[in-house]
Each structure stands twice: as structure tokens, then as C-alpha cells.
Amino acid sequence: MEKAAKIYVAGHRGMVGSAICRKLEAEGYQNLITRTSSELDLRNQQAVLDFFKEEKPEYVFLAAAKVGGIQANNIYRADFLFDNLMIEANIIHAAYLHQVTKLQFLGSSCIYPKMAPQPLKEDYLLTGALEPTNEPYAIAKITGIKLCESYRDQYGCNFISVMPTNLYGYNDNYDLNNSHVLPALIRKFHEAKVNHEPTVTVWGTGSPKREFLFADDLAEACVFLMEHYNGRELINIGTGEDVTIKELALLVKEVVGFDGELVFDTSKPDGTPRKLMDVSKLHALGYKHTTELKEGVSLAYADFKEKHVLA
Template sequence: MNKHSKIYIAGHKGMVGSAVWRALTAAGYNNLIGKSSKELDLRNQQAVNAFFETEKPEAVIDAAARVGGILANNDFPYQFLMENLQIQNNLIDAAHKNEVNKFIFLGSSCIYPKLAPQPLKEEYLLTDTLEPTNEWYAIAKIAGVKACEAIRKQYNKDFVSLMPTNLYGPFDNFDLKTSHVLPALIRKFHEAKENNNAPVTLWGSGSPMREFLHVDDMARAVLFAVENILPDHLHNVGTGTDLTIKSLAEQIQQTVGHKGEIFWDSTKPDGTPRKLMNVDKLKAAGWEAQISLEKGITDTYNWFVKNQNDFKEVKL
């Protein structure tokens, strides 16, 4: 890739895609292209093929997906499976047919088995059963990983998959019905603080351990993959450190300034007991995370406060 290479970022308006766009622009890439979902429905194979035939991108970054937390995955299993398969299959196949030689597929740590040894290594993929609360999304993403691996193996193209841990940051989804844990906690504690420091009830026991990566660090990993040929088809992206959900909640509560009580509803599911990524492979290649969780939470909360009016129309 050079700075004038045409790079298509699918999902460029989402949290990850917009961060990738910012990172590549800051690095001097000046021929980026993106289409909103209204301009290009990635579930439509014919439309995607026509787009690739017209634009002829030299590289593709797939940051497009239907995403959500435990509740959304549980309520809409068919959509999480089918729409993600449609999106990624259309992009991967169109890229292959139109001679794209660099494709970066973004997934999630949920592709790994629920009870896999910790920290999670890339070779643990498909060695055991998945976490039931998000298996629909995971199965779709696993199919994408294997499709990229197959093209890499059969056609010797630089198709690579990056599997991030839990991401957060500016432009995250703060809808309490569909968001992931960190942005949901930020919103819950902020609104409780605004409501005379009302008590906050949280799902589960608080004991599961999670790892969190700021989206700007993820974008730097994508930039690294753009500028280098990675040694294998699959690489984990994370910090290599984790904490309990209880500790996360307390840290966010402190950052927000909420003074009320926290109650844990143990009748609600915890999800996977622990998800810590082994990031040795990408670190050995030359990349590692830079943004601390404390700084990342503070920056994300400040962004939320500045933009919270955009979320007022959501019915909780």
C-alpha cells in the first residue's frame, strides 16, 4: 500500500470503522472510500458486486457487522447469524473476484470456545463449544475467518483476520437494549447520577473477567495490518490484561461521579466466565496497545457527556 492506494472501509460510520478512517487519514492515506448503509446495502450481493466493479479498491477493511450485547444476541439470533454472513460473504467474495489483494476482516473474541484455556490463543478456535448467548454472531464470524484463510491458502492473497477483545470508545452504542457492557455502564451510572444518585442494578454476579481495548488502539492495529504483511491468517488484538465486571463497574462509577449503591441481579446471565486474549503473536510482529483503561474510560465518558443529546430519543 502507498498513501494514494484506494482503500475501502466497510462500516466507516460505525465506532470501529470511523476510528480506522481517522487513523488512516492521520497516517497520510488520502484515497479512502466509504458508503453508508443507505447508499450500499452490504446484504445485497448484486449491489456489492456492482460497487466493487465500479470502484476497484486496492484494499478492503471489513468493519461492517450487526453487533450487540447479550440481550440483543438472545432476542435476534437469526439476524445476528444471517445478516453477518451476508455482509462478510458478499464483501470477501467481491474482493476476491475483483483482484483485491489485501483484505482485513475484523471479528471478535467471542469466536473462541466458552471454556477455552486462558489467555485465548489463536489455535484454540473450533476446539470446543461456544458461549450460547452469542453463538449466532460467533458462528458467522468464524465463517469469515475461515473464508479469508481459504483465500489466503488457495490464492496466496493477503487476506487476514484481526480478532479484537471488547472494544469501546467514541461513537460507541449507548442504547441500553443493545449495547455492550462498558458503554451501558457509562450510561447507567451517568443517568443514575443525574437522578439524585439513584441506585444502579446490574446484570449477573459481577465475577466474570473481561478485557477492554480502546477503539483507537484497534484502529492502530488495522493500520499496522495495512502497512505490513502479517505472518498468519488470524491475529488476536487486545491488551493482555483483564478485570472483573465488578471492578469495571466501580471504576466507571468513580469516573462518572455516581454516589449511589450498586445492586447485582444474580438471576441474570453472566456470560463467559473469562475472556482474556493472548496477544503474543501480534506483539511479536510489532504492535501493542497504548491506551490505559483509566484514560480510555475517562475519554469515552467525556465524549458521551458531550454527545448525550444524540441518545435521548432511545426508549429505555
């Protein structure tokens, strides 16, 4: 990418999009195009086409999506499927029509089958049934991958797909009903600490294993791949390391400074037993994450206290 190139970051106010913007600006890319959801409804095809016609972006990071944790995915199933299908289809098609030089689509590790072998290799896509709780979101993301592949096959578009593992970091969502596990734990432990509560309840058994990547490391990987990867196949972005939910909860408890006890609510769903990404392809290209989990959780907690402090 040329430093003066017009770059559209879709979803720039979210955790991922804002991290990508920070990384691009730090690298000297100043010609960034952004729109809030109130300025541009990405579900509206004509509005998206008009935007591309007016702005003529040369590069696109497609980080806009409707996202949430297990509970949100399970309740708003139609919204997660419809909204994400519309967003990605509109942007990818507009990028083709307006001859965007390169587009990067950001998916999710939930695209892989629930019982896929571990670690998750890129070619495990569509080899088995999905995790039921987030199936609509996963289907939407799989469709985005296939759109990129199909526009490449039919029209020669340089559209690539990257699949991040579980993310956390600055500008995360801390809503207890709609957030992912790590930000939810940060908020739960903080509130319990402030309110001098004796226990914190964690959903499930604590036994599922998850991998966590700091969002600014993801952004670094995304910019790296935009500059160095032009393959048809999707590529995983992660750390290649995982922890149990219990281990994660104990780490967050330590970082926050909560002195009480953990209680596991086994009536709540665990979700997929394990989701560890095979990142050998990414490492072979020359990128490896730099922020380890405890450091990242400390940075995220500091950001939470600055922006969302409840006491």
C-alpha cells in the first residue's frame, strides 16, 4: 500500500477497526476514510454504492460486523445472520464494481466446525457441523470468505480473508449481556471488587480452552498481510497458545485485584470445547504476536477503568 493511498476502514469505531486505524496512522498512512453507522448504513446497498462512487477507496479493511458473545449470538440469531450478510455483500460487491485495488475481509474463528481437530487449520473449513449457539454468525462469516474467493475466481479481484481468534483490547464491549468472555470477566471482577462482593460467577464449567489475541496485535497482522499476502486461501491470525476459562478467570481476578472466590454456573453453556488456531501459515509469512496475555489484560483493564469506570 502506498502511504498516500485512500484506505477505507469499515467499522472504524469498533475494537478491531479502531486498532487498524491506529496502526495505519502510526505507519504513516494518513488518507483514511471512515463513516459512522449513522452516516452510512452498510446494510443499505444503494448507500454503500453511492459511498464507493463518491470516495473511490483504493484499499478496504472490512472490519464492520454485528458481534457479540454466546448469549447475544443465541438470542439475536436473525439479526446476526441478516446484518452481517448485508454488510459484507454490499461492501465486497461495491469494491468489485469500483475496482478497489485490494480488500481484506475479517472473519472469525467460529467459522470452523465445533468438533474440528485442534489446532484449527485453514483447510478445516466446511468439514463438519458448526457450534449451534453461534451458527448464524459463523454462516455469515463463511459466506464472506466465499464471496472473496468467488469474486477473485470470477473477476480476478485481489480480495483476501483473515480469521482472527478471540480478541480483546482497547474499545472492547463490556455489556454483560452482549460481550465476549474476557471483557465480561473484567467487568464482573471490577464490579465485585468495588462492591466488596464475596464471589464472582463464571458461566459454564471453566474447562473449555480459548485463545486470546490483543486487538492491536491483530491490527499489526492485518496491515502486514495487506502488504504481503495475496493468496486465495483464508489465513488464521492468533497466538497459537490457549488457556482454560478457569485459568483466564484466575488471571483476570489477579489483574483486577479481586480477593473473593470463583463460582462456576454449570447450568450455563460452555460452547465449543476448544478453539486453538493453527498459525503456522502466518508465522511462515513472518508475523508473530508480541503482546502476551497478562500484559494485554492489564492494558485492557486500564482502558476499561478509564472509559467505563462504574465507581
